Amino acid sequence: MNRDFLNRILSTKTVKDSKQLLLEYIQSSQSVLDAIDFAIEAHKGQKRKSGEPYVIHPILVASIVANISGNESMVVSALLHDVVEDTQFGLEDIRQRFGDDVAFLVDGLTKIDTIREKELLPSNVDGGGGKLTSSALSFRKMVTASIQDIRVLIIKLCDRVHNLLTLDALPEKKQLRIAEESLVVYAPIAHRLGISSLKSLIEDLSFKYLFKKEYEEISSYIDKYEESLRVKLHNFRERVAVELVKNGFDRDEFTIKSRIKHKYSIYRKMQKKGINIDEVLDLLAIRIIVPTPIDAYRALGIVHLNFKPLAFRFKDYISLPKENGYQTLHTTVIDKSSIFEVQIRTFEMDRMAEYGLAAHWKYKQSINHINTDWIASFGNSKENFSGDYRDIIKYNLFTEDIHVYSPTYEVFTLPSGSVALDFAYKIHSDLGNRAKFAYVNKRKVSLLTELQNGDIVKIITDDKPIPRCSWIDSVKTHQAIKGIKALCNQRIREIDTQTGFNILKTIFGFSKKRVERELEKLDFVENIYKIATNRNSLNDIVSRITQRIELKNKKFLPFLIRNRYKLREYQFKSLKILSNRNIDGVKFDYCCHPYYGDSIVGVLKNSDVYVHHKMCSKIGQDLESLEMVYIEWKETTSYKYYLIVSLSNHRGALADFLKYLAKMNIDIISIKSEKDKTNSDYATYFELEIETAEKSIEKLEKKLQNRTQIIQLVYAKDKYRKSQT
Numbered sequence: 001m002n003r004d005f006l007n008r009i010l011s012t013k014t015v016k017d018s019k020q021l022l023l024e025y026i027q028s029s030q031s032v033l034d035a036i037d038f039a040i041e042a043h044k045g046q047k048r049k050s051g052e053p054y055v056i057h058p059i060l061v062a063s064i065v066a067n068i069s070g071n072e073s074m075v076v077s078a079l080l081h082d083v084v085e086d087t088q089f090g091l092e093d094i095r096q097r098f099g100d101d102v103a104f105l106v107d108g109l110t111k112i113d114t115i116r117e118k119e120l121l122p123s124n125v126d127g128g129g130g131k132l133t134s135s136a137l138s139f140r141k142m143v144t145a146s147i148q149d150i151r152v153l154i155i156k157l158c159d160r161v162h163n164l165l166t167l168d169a170l171p172e173k174k175q176l177r178i179a180e181e182s183l184v185v186y187a188p189i190a191h192r193l194g195i196s197s198l199k200s201l202i203e204d205l206s207f208k209y210l211f212k213k214e215y216e217e218i219s220s221y222i223d224k225y226e227e228s229l230r231v232k233l234h235n236f237r238e239r240v241a242v243e244l245v246k247n248g249f250d251r252d253e254f255t256i257k258s259r260i261k262h263k264y265s266i267y268r269k270m271q272k273k274g275i276n277i278d279e280v281l282d283l284l285a286i287r288i289i290v291p292t293p294i295d296a297y298r299a300l301g302i303v304h305l306n307f308k309p310l311a312f313r314f315k316d317y318i319s320l321p322k323e324n325g326y327q328t329l330h331t332t333v334i335d336k337s338s339i340f341e342v343q344i345r346t347f348e349m350d351r352m353a354e355y356g357l358a359a360h361w362k363y364k365q366s367i368n369h370i371n372t373d374w375i376a377s378f379g380n381s382k383e384n385f386s387g388d389y390r391d392i393i394k395y396n397l398f399t400e401d402i403h404v405y406s407p408t409y410e411v412f413t414l415p416s417g418s419v420a421l422d423f424a425y426k427i428h429s430d431l432g433n434r435a436k437f438a439y440v441n442k443r444k445v446s447l448l449t450e451l452q453n454g455d456i457v458k459i460i461t462d463d464k465p466i467p468r469c470s471w472i473d474s475v476k477t478h479q480a481i482k483g484i485k486a487l488c489n490q491r492i493r494e495i496d497t498q499t500g501f502n503i504l505k506t507i508f509g510f511s512k513k514r515v516e517r518e519l520e521k522l523d524f525v526e527n528i529y530k531i532a533t534n535r536n537s538l539n540d541i542v543s544r545i546t547q548r549i550e551l552k553n554k555k556f557l558p559f560l561i562r563n564r565y566k567l568r569e570y571q572f573k574s575l576k577i578l579s580n581r582n583i584d585g586v587k588f589d590y591c592c593h594p595y596y597g598d599s600i601v602g603v604l605k606n607s608d609v610y611v612h613h614k615m616c617s618k619i620g621q622d623l624e625s626l627e628m629v630y631i632e633w634k635e636t637t638s639y640k641y642y643l644i645v646s647l648s649n650h651r652g653a654l655a656d657f658l659k660y661l662a663k664m665n666i667d668i669i670s671i672k673s674e675k676d677k678t679n680s681d682y683a684t685y686f687e688l689e690i691e692t693a694e695k696s697i698e699k700l701e702k703k704l705q706n707r708t709q710i711i712q713l714v715y716a717k718d719k720y721r722k723s724q725t
Contacts (some may be wrong), residue, residue, distance in 0.1 A: 005067060006201075009060055010165055013052055015040065016464040018059040025066035026075050031098065033153035035062075035079040038097060042080075042087040050169035057084055057162060064158040068195065068355060071151070077105035078155050084110045104681045108152035109159075122526040150357055153189060153349050157198050160186045164205035179209035194324035194356025203264035211267065218263050221277050226260070233258040236335050237286050240342075243306045244288070244299060254299070255289040255347075273559050281313065281332055282341035289350050293318055300329050302344055307333035315453070318345070320403045323413050325352050343610060366531065414451065421447040421468075424459045425480040432483045435467040448474050467491040467616060488615075488694050492530040492599070493529055495614055499601055500531035502628035506604060507542060507565060508549075512624075531630070532601070535578060538630050542567060571634065576613065592616035595716050596640060602631030637694055640669065643688045646709040654686070660707050667691040689716060 012018050019036055023374075025034055028273050039058050046054035046162055048202035062703075065071075073356065083089050084106060091110070095103035124277050160182055183206040186232045190199035206213045222229070237256050245251055261283050269280050276281070288299050296318060313332035327335050328345040345353065370672055404423060412426050421439060424447070425432030438445055439458040448471065449455065469488040503514045519525045523546055530537040546565045550558045570577040572586045574596055584607040592613040594600050599614035600635075604627040612619045619626065647653045661668060669689040694700045 004152070006165070009063065009162070012056065012060060015053055015059070016061070018056045019217050019436075019706075021062040022059055022066060022075075025063055025385060026070065026072065029072060031072060031076055032079075035076040035098065039083065040082045042089050045705055046086065048166070048169065050166065053573045054082075054086075057166075061155075061159045061162050066156055066160055068158060069151075069154060069199070071102050073105065073658050074151050074155055074285060076102050076432060077109065077151075078158065079160060080106050080107040081155060096158075105152055105155065107150065108149065109155060109515060112152070112156055126575040139709070150193070153193065154357065157186060157190050157193075157195065159445050161198060161201055164202065167205070167209060175209045179206040182206040183210060190356075194326060194352065195353045195354070196326075196356070200262045200265070200292070204262050207264040207267060214267055215263060218266050218277060222260060222263070229260055230258075231284065232338055233260070233284055233340075236284075236338070236340050239309075239335065240286065240288065240303065243302050247302045248292075249299070250297075253291055254295075257287045257289070259285055259287070261285065276449065281310075281339050284338070285341035285343060287343040287345070287350070289345060289347055291346060293346060296329055296346060299344050300331065303331065303333060307335050307340075309333050310657070313341075318349070319409065322401050324356060328353065355683070402451060404451050404454070407456065407458045409456075415476045417475060418451050419448050420451060420457060420459070422477040422480045423451060423474050424456045425475075425483045426477060427459070429479070429483045429486075431459055432480060433487050434461040436466065442509070447471075450605045492614065495601070496529035496532040499628055502623070502626055503531055503538065503630055504541070504545075506629060507567070508545065518548065519713045521548070528617045533632075535630060535632065536538050538578060539567065548632070550554075567630075574634050576632050576634050577602060577609055579604070579609075581610055581628070585609075586611055589616075591618040596633060600631060600633070602629045604629050637666075638693055640689065640691050641697070641700065641713060642716050643690055643704070644711040645686050645704070645712050646686070648684060657708055661690065664703060665692065666694075 005056070009023055011019055022036070024523075031142070036059065036421055040055050043053070043055040043058070048054050058079050058081060061081065062075045065078040067074050069075075080102065082089050083094065091103055091107055094106050135718065147318060148542065154444065163178060164182060167178060167646055170178070181204050185201050187202040190196075190202060237258050241251070241254075241256055244254060261280065266277060266280055266283065269275070269282075270277060288296075288303075290296050310332045315330040315331070318329055327349040328343045331342050331343060331344075335339055338512065363578045381400070393717050402416050402418065403411050403413055405411060406427070412423060414422055414426060418436035420434060421432060424435040424438070435447055437460050438447055438449065439460070440449060440455050442456070465487055467488045468484060469492075471553060472481060472488075475484065501512050501515055504510065504518075505512060508515070510518070516525060518590055519528060519541070522541065524541060527537070531541060546562060549565070550561050553561065565580055567578045567580055572585045575586055577586070581604065583604075585610045586602075588594065589610050589612055592615075594611060594613040594616075601612055601614050601616075601619065602609040603612060603619060604610075609629055647657060658668070667689055667690065671686060671688045673686045694702065694703075697713060697715065703708060704710055
């Protein structure tokens with residue numbers, strides 16, 4: 001979508017001019033002319049926030065649809081997309097006048113608008129760029145409404161583009177809501193449909209409102225250097241053209257376009273890499289468009305032979321297309337101390353890249369190699385709405401792709417940053433559940449090894465599933481997240497169930513079968529797992545079983561029975577324990593080292609309670625035979641950290657530092673040191689585990705930096721989790 005067309009959209013302020021623009025991009029059939037007249041009639045008297053006649057909006061949306069697709073039914077539907085919701089006319093009026101196909105599309109568009117108004121809520125913008133909002137959850141229904149016909153989504157994207165182009169007329173709060181929703185949902189949808197022209201436009205228009213300061217800084221830089229940047233692009237483009245002609249291309253059989261990277265892409269690259277705009281390698285780019293794929297590879301060879309390539313920047317998306325159908329050769333070269341990205345593709349690939357699925361209608365191109373399976377994921381009614389769907393949005397829409405191979409050279413597409421365990425779950429959930437380790441390019445590696453484009457991956461499995469609950473944040477794909485959650489939830493439920501039985505067995509001295517009989521009478525067998533984590537459930541069941549024992553043993557004094565089974569609360573530092581036994585203390589066993597906040601269980605040995613992580617493999621082997629008590633963490637206002645510092649090697653340095661920690665109300669749990677024998681000035685490090693009321697790790701780090709050289713500072717729990725992997 002070129003700049004001239006967008007400028008015309010922005011400058012069109014009358015019904016007459018909007019009609020003229022539309023009819024330049026779509027044949028003026030009777031159906032189109034009737035739809036224009038009907039839209040004008042239906043919206044008569046209605047105004048936009050800007051004060052312009054409302055009907056200009058659907059006519060200009062139809063113009064964008066015509067520019068993108070050229071499909072008459074889509075254009076007519078765009079003209080009528082607000083009629084059902086905002087006017088006196090209904091869907092049957094549209095069906096009678098324009099037929100079933102148009103009525104179907106308008107109905108889908110109306111459903112989307114109805115869902116948005118009711119369910120898509122604004123969220124706070126935090127400056128994170130591409131932030132996943134909670135409102136994106138309900139977008140599933142929007143996509144579900146479009147599954148039967150993808151044209152509905154394309155029209156809706158064009159509608160959103162025009163809304164963004166005219167956003168200045170709205171209050172700031174609504175500007176932010178629409179811009180954020182566009183960046184979070186609509187731009188990724190355009191990307192997955194392969195319509196890069198709409199994706200880039202939606203991103204830049206949203207960026208302008210969401211991150212005004214950053215937008216202005218990038219705009220100022222481009223404005224300041226635009227002339228020199230365009231001169232560089234022009235000169236490089238001409239040198240490439242000369243080399244192509246010298247090496248056998250006819251000048252009229254190829255086209256070279258040039259561009260400065262669009263603003264939101266610049267911003268994302270700066271954020272992702274932590275760099276300045278001067279360091280963005282693909283700020284300047286040319287695109288060579290040739291007749292055939294073989295010509296594309298010929299052109300690549302010519303470019304590489306005449307300009308110094310950066311080898312690590314080459315990507316071949318022709319032989320391995322992206323899932324949205326994108327096919328292009330990418331390389332980056334140096335010419336006269338300037339860096340240029342070079343994209344090479346055929347004319348057909350260029351149309352597909354610009355228009356994606358819409359190319360099917362605009363150019364009658366085949367779209368068979370565009371993967372639209374992700375759309376079905378949105379309509380899967382079995383997805384957990386609060387959690388799993390968020391993962392689909394986050395990991396299926398927002399990430400770029402890599403391609404990896406199975407040992408039989410079958411190609412699998414994964415999000416960039418995926419690890420070997422993602423690959424295992426991509427193939428099958430059972431393979432992911434039982435995966436032990438992997439071979440990547442014939443080298444044995446951990447399942448958390450990040451995969452690179454072109455890797456050959458083989459997964460080695462165990463006989464049984466292996467829960468890895470602490471790995472949930474290390475995987476990238478929805479399949480892996482869902483698989484880990486399901487396996488861990490199943491295992492935790494099993495552990496909680498057995499723990500519940502063990503707690504009751506320990507309290508009453510019953511066998512498991514006796515406990516089951518008592519629970520059956522109380523209709524609580526299915527809920528036994530609640531006893532492990534809910535003190536109210538435990539107290540209630542103990543009380544009810546005690547009452548049954550009292551009724552059976554009336555010859556004993558009731559208070560003796562009640563006293564025998566009465567639960568007492570014990571408190572030890574950060575732990576609470578409920579038990580009718582005498583408890584002298586708690587101990588943390590060496591095998592799993594649970595940290596505050598971890599899921600834990602309490603094993604009773606004599607009069608001591610040994611605290612284990614719930615997923616500890618040691619207790620998992622003997623779980624059924626253990627005596628156990630109810631245990632939970634006390635609410636705390638203190639936080640534990642793992643700290644490594646380097647101190648100067650002079651008398652009193654450590655003492656001064658420890659005094660400073662005491663002054664800051666920081667308690668030391670443990671400390672150890674190791675001296676650097678090659679350097680007399682500094683100790684290699686001091687390792688400390690500390691506890692403080694400071695919740696913010698950033699604030700704590702600033703306090704400590706004033707007095708020492710910090711090598712590492714992490715939450716103690718994070719250190720534990722890393723050691724588990």
